[in-house]
Amino acid sequence: MSASTLPTREATRPHPGAELPRQSGFARALRRNLTAHGFLIGAVLCFAFFSWYPMVREFLLAFQKTKDGRTTWAGWSNLSYVFHDPAFWQAWRNTLLFTGLALVLGFVLPFLVAVLLNEFRHGQGYLRLLVYLPVMLPPVASVLLFKYFYDPGYGLFNRVFELLGLPAQQWLQSTDTAMLSVVIAATWMNMGSATLVYLAALQGIPGELYEAAELDGAGLLRKIWHVTVPQTRLVLSLMFLMQIIATMQVFTEPFLLTNGAGPEGSTTTVVYLIYQYAFNFNNYGGAAALGLCLLVLLAGFSAAYVRLSRDSDG
Amino acid sequence: MRRTSFSPARQIRRTAVGALAGALALTALAACGTSSSDSGNGDSKPGTGSSDPAAPLDPKTKVDLTIDCMPPAAKAAELKEWKQDVATFNRTYPNVKIVGRSTPGQCEEPPRFTAALKAKSQPDVFYSYFTDLQQVLDNNGAADISAYVTDKSVPALNSIDPAVMGVYKKDGKMYGLPTSNYQMGIMINRKLFQRAGLDPDRPPTTWEEVRTDSQAIAKLGGGVYGYGEYSAENTGGWHFTAAMYSLGGDVVGSDGRAAFDNATGKQVLQQLHDMRWTDRSMSQTQLLKWGDLQKQITADKLGMFLAAPDDIAYMVQQLGAKYENFGMGPIPGGKATLTGGNGYMIKQGSSPDKIKAAIAWLNFKNLSPGKGQFEWARTKADQLPVGVPQPNFFTGDVKAADLKSRTDNATMPVANFAPYLAKPIPGKAEPPKAQEVYKVLDNAMSAVLTNKDADIAKLLSTARTQVDQVLANQ
DSSP, X not given: OOGGGSOOHHHHSOOTTSOOOSSOHHHHHHHHTHHHHHHHHHHHHHHXXXXXXXXXXXXXXXXXXXXXXXXEEOTTHHHHHHHHOHHHHHHHHHHHHHXXXXXXXXXXXXXXXXXXXXXXXXXXXXHHHHHHHHHHSOHHHHHHHHHXXXXXXXXXXXXXXXXXXXXXXXXXXXXXXXXXXXXXXXXXXXXXXXXXXXXXXXXXXXXHHHHHHHHTTOOHHHHIIIIIXXXXXXXXXXXHHHHHHHHTTOOHHHHHHSTTTOGGGTTOOHHHHHHIIIIISOOHHHHHHHXXXXXXXXXXXXXXXXXXXXXXXX | OOOOOXXXXXXXXXXXXXXXXXXXXXXXHHHHSOOOOOOTTTTSOTTSSOOOTTSOOOTTSOEEEEEEOOOOTTSHHHHHHHHHHHHHHHHHOTTEEEEEEOOSSSSOOHHHHHHHHHHTOOOSEEEEEGGGHHHHHHTTOBOOOGGGOSTTTSTTGGGBOHXXXXXXXXXXXXXXXXXXXXXXXXXXXHHHHHHTTOOTTSOOOSHHHHHHHHHHHHTTOTTOEEEOOOOSTTHHHHHHHHHHHHXXXXXXXXXSSBOOSSHHHHHHHHHHHIIIIISOOSOSOOOOOTTHHHHHHHTTOEEEEEEOTTHHHHHHHHHOOOGGGEEEEEOTTOSOEEEEEEEEEEXXXXXXXXXXXHHHHHHHHHSSTTSGGGOHHHHHXXXXXXXXXXXXXXXXXXXXXXXXXXXXXXXXXXXXXXXXXXXXXXXXOOOTTHHHHHHHHHHHHHHHHHOTTOOHHHHHHXXXXXXXXXXXXX
């Protein structure tokens, strides 16, 4: 094919006053990539029906009210209802407490376990399997297992405490320990995935850096602080943000461990409150309004996550 | 270098691949979407029957009815009876096809029910609690059946307690038919009462007696506790309300505001606190919900708890309990008792034929003395519970005849329920916005049962503020 047959920018540009070409560039591009677009249809329709449409509906619902079968615009009243619900601030406090505790346990612990695993020369595959095993268990089974462990009467943990001469705890039955107990169970259930991500990042660190540090007289802690942490900084940052986004949507663990609310509402989380509004109180407007509040907050964290991801790609 | 021209064959092939991919995607979407047979106007053939509500269902009109709360396979005897009833019903109405839907656990779980209403995926004839009416109407979920319910379509209509019939009425319109009702009382484990030296034929009638009996039972040791109470999933608030009623108190006053922050409310919470922490006659394991106490009393680990009479049916059929081990008394305090129940509504948009068929089925299955759920001789033959004073909505001669039939066919020692029946207590309906009010009160209940240092006055005051906010947001 000679160069003259190629469509040039000059040739394709419509002249002023000239008739527009019968097919626009968009239509041509569409036709050229017809197969790809055909395959995309399924995904696009799935997203449209199951993600985008519900999101738009949720936004509309947040400003609507339904009474006696009639749906009317409600202005800000759903948001006002949510803000005036006494459980609202308690749910946010509980959610932030869960997030904070989950970061202390669920962020630091998997990293330390990954560092330890990385030091093992033998049986690393076996140990990785052990760490990841809880993730493979059905979440409900894991939670019910912990419910048994936490029982103040016949539970395993109090039996162990008894053998060690320690006082029995109320675990899920006390406002002081209920949320911590939920976090411990959630960390055990979920830390396997984070540990494997950290482990992969650790194994990407060149051994020469550690050798150089050793030559400089660095011990284990200094090697971690001066080599491991800086080298995995980006992964740590991404996991930190993902952890925040995930933990702020906690629902399963408190729902199953404490029937949602817990003693004096001490494990009522924002997502559980949304569930209560929608499915127990038939207040979809309130549920959608509270969902919007959560969305705004999580959108901020998600934006930060995307920014960090771009940085890592760059 | 990119080609900019297409050969016709290639173009056709691409188009075909694109179309095929699109078709596959649409097929996949259709497969993962929900199929809906719901249909308001559904399966009856319009024009073949009469739209006159007073006219009987035309036997030539084909009607398909979906109905929930069909017994699941685990309840084999009840399922057998359901199938028998469908066959008997079809002898009179061969044109009506009953399509039962069963659910594990309770017939209605509020989250599932609420979602179904929103999605309009409830069956043609759907189970509901007495307290669901407003929620159903808010979702435009039930048909007005006033014109269809007469003493011709429901011959026992005038023998049904008007108060019970009234629960499904709003603004003079009827939206459902009741099928069962209950009054709360106190369930006791007769075996533990005997072991503790108490008289099982005399369940406690005051809250003071509840406390002393509970202490006596807890002294048995071995993980046995005297009294049990709920405090989660809104059931704590439900029982707090029952206890308030029993002492002559209220939860929501006639002025539409919280009415429990007073001496009666304090008495209810203080007694629970003292039984849990001073007497230690209540279990360390709290945050319990419906179903938990039934398991404990069946396992002979619990002496008593507030219950509806049909809890025993659940305990016997699902948990393997023996009838003779349990008895019931009236609610302690006895000033009033919380009443509730369930029934069926018919989906909004149903055709007149469908409504007529549904009412014919509900009448046969649930509202005809001597038939369906009231065919006690059959129930006895199937070794299902007979003798439980529930449902209990007939009046006058019909009630007397029904009670006699229950006694004649009893499969349990009816005398164990004699104290409950001997002292009728005025019934009182649940408060407005019941579930939201119960949610708030759950916190107060869980606090006194899990926190030794709970400040009861503060708990009640906080709950009052919260309930007032809930009620103000109607």
